[in-house]
Amino acid sequence: MPLVPCRACGHNVDTSALACPSCGATDPGKKISRQQRETRAFVLQLVVALLLFGGGSWYVWHEFMPVIKAAIVKQNQGG
Template sequence: MPLVPCRACDHQVDTSALACPGCGATDPGRSISRQQRDLRILIVQIVLGLGLFVGVGSVVWKQVEPMVAQLTSKAPAGH
């Protein structure tokens, strides 16, 4: 397996190593840690979820808004 520098201490580690023997960093062969990668994935999921929520909400509101306007408008005088 190829050796790469640890992302935390630059100690030469195998790319498949689970921890650096020099400093103990997890996934030392990766450029970012597992926690940072998971955080990025979470942020992308939140942004996409909010976008979907807003998009679907605006479509539904365009369908419901005329009914709400009709129900809340005042009835003509004399009826």
């Protein structure tokens, strides 16, 4: 069985160990820590937010630009 350093304390533990014998951290051999999972979730939320923001901006741009243009033209013509 391969040994890996515990993600919490660095003590060498078996990859199949359920808990670190040194510090007691659960799943010491797991490569993805909770912090990495949270970072992934954060990045995913960021991507979704950017997509929503980008789509919203595109919609507003195409929905209101003709109105704004017409208003500017009207203002220039009428004074």
